[in-house]
Amino acid sequence: MTTTFKLHPQLRADCHLLGCFELSLVLLNRNAALPWFILVPRTDATDLLDLDVGDRKLAIDESARVSAYVKSELAFPKVNFAAIGNVVPQLHLHIIGRKPGDTCWPSPVWGHLEDSVSYEANRRVSMATDLVQRYGMRGAEGLD
């Protein structure tokens, strides 16, 4: 983990900050059309597969926790997982709940997710609470 880490302003603008795991910040895309989480490992590396083995394991384990939440609690049978970063260079991992017939199925979300629905504040709080209580996330207090 770097001490100079600062969340990229584009990710901050596009997402709600829900909390963090040991390595990664946990963001929720503001577009509520699908459950679209973004994990941001606190590192200077820009590609997932360039992380050293320890950080790579942490990043993947933390992603798997969010994926388990999406499947178990939000009842999405499928999770798309990706590290792209062609536009925002800071390493960030997409974890997106999908189901047949969803708003842009079967296309990937990037460039295809047009519905823009906002989260109610209490919905976001309840999602963050679930992640804290059952999936080991720490809350966002002190992260901003």
Place this chain on the structure above:
Amino acid sequence: MTTTFKLHPQLRADCHLLGCFELSLVLLNRNAALPWFILVPRTDATDLLDLDVGDRKLAIDESARVSAYVKSELAFPKVNFAAIGNVVPQLHLHIIGRKPGDTCWPSPVWGHLEDSVSYEANRRVSMATDLVQRYGMRGAEGLD
């Protein structure tokens, strides 16, 4: 690893089979516009983050080897990594070399990569040879 594993016919049709690692088959997308590798872990799981910890580590380690090849030998500075599988349900991992100004930069390749260029046979052989000699891949003999 399952003993009943069979490569999905759509992946077989879209790709060249280059070889395998311990867990995954190594495929090369026939569209040579970008170096687009696809790893297919020999498992019944359909989502990367659902793999058990051992297989998940293998799949990621094997992906990192291909990524290192793309960066070091093919000189692409960026690698997009994704497990989507909304169309072809068999688990497969995309490892795609990208660079600013490439044929669909900065868009993700899915739905945006229109150029279709074929690989020369000797180019494919040389790529597979490099992967065997320097990145621990086994050749494709006996896999078909």
